[in-house]
Amino acid sequence: MPMLDAAIALNRFGLGARPGDAAPADPKSWLTGQFSRFQPRPLALAQVPSRSAVIGQLADYVAQVRMDGRAKRRAQPASISTGTAPQTAAKTDPQADPLRRYLRQSIRDDYLTENAARLSSALTTDNPFAERLVHFWANHFAVSVDKLPVIGLAGLLEFEAIRPHLFGRFSDLLIAVEQHPAMLVYLDQAQSIGPNSEIGRLVAMRGGKQRGLNENLGREIMELHTLGVRTGYSQADVTEFARALTGWTVSGLARGPASRFIGGGDDGSFTFAEAMHEPGDRVIMGKRYPQQGEAQARAILLDLAAKPATARHISTKLARHFAGDDPPQPVVDRLTRAYLASGGDLPTVYRALIDSPEAWAPKPLKFKTPWEWSVSALRAVGQTGIEPQAAAAMLNQLGQPTWKPGSPAGWDDIAASWAAPEALMRRVEIAQRLASKAGSSVDARALAQKVLPGTVSDATRTAIARAESPQEGLALLLVSPEFVRR
């Protein structure tokens, strides 16, 4: 059954229709209209914890771990003489553990609240194309909560850095993301020290533990966030960029003496620590950057954002997200041209995407990721929110825990990564649970026409009609071939 433009707008560009959503009469202007209607801070995000609260908990936790470590080291020599090392060590732990457990739990609670808020925003939004773009960029600039300090911060990166710049310039989005504590902490930038900086020299003089330059963020910005892998930059460029980035750190993360070098208060805001910054000019991809201080890395980021390789990289990912796993070259070219001609103006690029006929192909082009499927299923049954613990458990079960892709490369955006036997079984299980919660009040026969306008195949229609109960009919709709793809 060929898909109608309205169904494509709702499901491929949007997040799936809700029972009350009318099929857009003019699908393209429905999409472009969302550029101005989009709310960076919708009501659904009201419960999200503040950045200073999250950073405070993290600092407390880090301080507690350090204190426990010191206590352990002090206990150790005595234990060697008495030969009761395990017991002595155990004695120090019971005091430390409840507090650490409490702090870990608080951090985990932040994550749960943020994930539920993200979901709630996706379920209640009238601008589902814009929300989908938020999710797209959050995955492009991926952080992963398998690193403890990132657990509470990951959601904030999306809410504070991505959402406000969704319809701005790519360069502004880029700088906001790279200066966000979640990214600075995740890719180890917050602790990166220039060897010839004030602190660097101090450390070298004391002959203390080797601490210095960390190339992680610099490399991933070039490889993942902007240019793309193997696009002509060298290891020397990465190292130079890492030097330029030294001093980009987060206030309030360190307690005690180290904090005075960092300054900038204790609220977790971005701060430039001159004392950590590697002095001198930098040369990257043949260009000299004489700027000093924070301005140096900023200038490099602006140049990276303007490179054709970046335009092509971003365009390819956007095209893949909407026009198929192997994005048609004409779409990629069109978006790249739009990007370069507009100086990375994102609405211009989105418009070029909406104007690409390849993105409106009347057959499903994408297998939904677990996140996309969950959101569309919950929207289809008219749910507007979900209890935080249950939301996390559901996405976990489906194999895509939010903000936990496990690597800075983010989740794959191709069917091969998601269309797997067990994953499909999980969807059927969840579909049955959702359907049984929705109860017999939902008539899947009518709902199918609403959420998949003009798209439902005879096979699916028949399967739903013949279902043993309304709940079973609804579950079948949610796992139907039309519904698991977009």
Next chain:
Amino acid sequence: MLSRRFFLSAGGAAVAALSMPRMAFARANTSRRFVFIIQRGAADGLSILGPTGDPLHAGLRDSFDQGLQNGTKLGSFFTLHPALAETAKMYAASQALFVHAVASPYRDRSHFDGQNVLETGGSAAYQLKDGWLNRLLSLLPAGDTKALALSDTVPMALRGNNQVSSYAPSKLAGPSEDLLQRVAALYEADQQLHALWSEAVATRMTAGAVEATGQNGAAIGSVAARLLSGDSGARIAMIETNGWDTHSGQQGRLAAQLRNLDGIVGSLKTGLGDDWTNTLVVVATEFGRTVHPNGTGGTDHGEASLAMLLGGAVAGGKVIADWPGLSTAALYEGRDLKPTTDLDALIGGAVAQHYALDARRVMTTLFPESRGAAFRQQFIA
């Protein structure tokens, strides 16, 4: 395609229970327990209690209903499916009564609509907004009657003005085998999904995820019995069983379904102990299935089917049937067992006797659209 083993498991079931206020137990009749077991999907009454004494039965069903050859003879005319072993024992102990060729007022063949009629107690689908089991509460000693459904949602029969809450033990969750099978059919024409799904189901079987269904049923029956036990326990329960829609592979699937059902009633009896004497269990389905087997080893949607009254309170050991016959002329629209007994009147009569209530009041409350009177046969000992 899927292996046959896949079908050998019954659907997930849910248990719903209503609890009465403690005060209500002062009256003798509130020690009565009532359990309604719904068979969702249209259970084939002809396979469950075969009219093997009907001269036309052998030609129509012998090769199809081979299971009945090892079944329990109930008199000279009917044979009970062998999977219902515990139920057969109840029959021998006069604790089981079967009513054949029975049907609700619904005469079409849609599951949704048929179940709605069965559960609301109306004469047409979506005519009534609440369920007859919920309305039954208003006839029982008054108080702050509360109800509990052991499922994610409250089934239609229990919905209404009387408060009902729900609780779903996670053990009972998980996709029903029936759904898994329908998903397989749904994906049949989709190359990618079909391949993935076949593998997923195969893995599931080797992993032993499919449990013996009799045990499933026994577990559910035990939970229900616990909820119905003791002074503060519930007095009314509803148990939902799915997976009776046997369009294909009926022999194996139906046997599994019946083992499951037998497990439920068997463990209800064991779990209730002395309270079994005060218990009435009604088993009913939305409609029956075609008399002629179809081309895929199954049967399609039909009309009249079978209802069961089980329990220590039942004056059992008999089959009640105004047998319509199996000749084409005798069949409803030439294909289905003709309804000769009104399910509403049967339930109304049994409930009235069980609670010693006025039969007319029971009928107008539970089945307000019904023009018939409650049956007066002795259902309750």
